[in-house]
Amino acid sequence: MARIPPPVAAVRAAVRRALPGDGLVLVACSGGADSLALASAARFLSPRRVGLVTVDHGLQEGSDRRARSVAAWAQDAGFDPVRIATVSVAGLPGGPEAAARTARYAALSAAAAELGAAAVLLGHTRDDQAETVLLALARGAGPRGLAGMPARRGVFRRPMLEVSRAETRKACAALGLAPWEDPHNTDPAYARSRVRASVLPALVGALGPAVVDNLARTASLLAEDTVALDSLAETALESARxxxxxxxxxxxxxxxxxxxxxxxxxxxxxxxxxxxLGYPHVVSLNALVIDWRGQGPVHLPGGIGVARRSGDLVRVVPAHTK
Structure with missing residues (x-):
């Protein structure tokens, strides 16, 4: 029997651990190496219940052709169902990256709900996780941000957070798959692209290749701590009411x-x-508790006011909304 190439085995092992016990599984596939390797593994491991969704953001010339090409490959490979989700980022909050992400997840959530999928598999790798940690660190995020992308959230699952980007490329090569190279991944207009092209390689050059694993491990450890702290906070919130x-x-x-x-x-x-709702808002609320000097209400996003009244934090109507 032919020996399975190690990168192919690594991807399949990661995906096997993430597959639900039953129900339809959808793979989100752009046609890039990561999602293509993911899709191939899912199809191999669960041939009778794997579908595929590819999202066309309409941000590049020919994006519709790319989506049709991915869908055609999926149909030939036996995925069922196969869907193309065409989205628009116009009017969505944040920069282009954030808007595209919002639109993409909305489309995938809608497809999962419509088809009754048990899980949607996403192709983020260990390298993506390391980049996410660096971006969170740069914007001064707390533990929740530094915890990076969760392996599971709702219907979404990220099986390959312990698989490297190099392994997905090698897996595609071993399987004869031709990944699409997204030009946005090398466009310096995008913060993640700059981290991928310059920041992370500089860290690897200065500190060694283990830095990628270590950043991803940091995210995993902080994710565990965050779950524990959130559980304690939920109990404390009920006690404080x-x-x-x-x-x-x-x-x-x-x-x-x-x-x-x-x-x-x-x-x-x-x-x-x-x-x-950001860090400064929570700091201001905290000051009402531990640094009370008679200050006025804290104004939260959404036109919400919070004040200290007779030993309690209470919601009030901000003066500018009266």
Missing amino acids: SEAGLSIAALTVLLPAIRSRVLHRWARELGAPGGA
């Missing part, structure tokens, strides 16, 4: 890491949008 809002006395005795999470969760409950 009062008839008016949140008890100052209950908040004061919490460890800072737990209290900040409690305040963030409560602000989200009040309706503050997660994308706009």
Whole structure:
């Protein structure tokens, strides 16, 4: 029996661990090496229940042809169903990268819901995770940001966070697959492209190739810590609730890491949008608890006001909205 090339075996082993016990599995495939290797492995391991979705963002000339090419390959390979999701990034918040990501995940979520998929597999690799950690570090993110991309969230699964980008390319070569090279991956207009082309290689050159593994490992360790802290914060939030809002006395005795999470969760409950709710807002809420000097209400995104009243944090109507 022919020996399976090690890169192919590595990808298949990673995907095998992520497959659900039953139900339809969708693979998100751009046609790049990472998602192509992922798709091939999923099809090999579960030939009767794997479909494929390719997203056309419409950001490049010929993107529709690329999507049709990926879909044609998938149909020939036996994927069922095969879908092309055409999206528009116009009017979505954030820069081009963020807008494209928002549109892509919305399309994949919609496809999963429509088809009743048990899981959607994403092709992010260990290198992608290392880049994500560096980007989070650059913007001053806390543990949640430095935890990088989760292996699982909702219907989405990322089987290859411990597989290198080099391995996916070698797997494609061994299988005779011809990946598409996305020009955005080398476009310096995009922050991730700059990290990929310059920052991470410079770190590898200065500190050695283990830096990629170490950054990804840091994300994994922080993800575990974040799950634990979030669980403690959920319990603390329930204990801190009062008839008016949140008890100052209950908040004061919490460890800072737990209290900040409690305040963030409560602000989200009040309706503050997660994308706009940031570190400065939580710091201001925290000051109402531990640095009270008679200051006025804290203004949160979404037109939400929070003030300290008679031993509680309470929601108030900001003056400018009255």
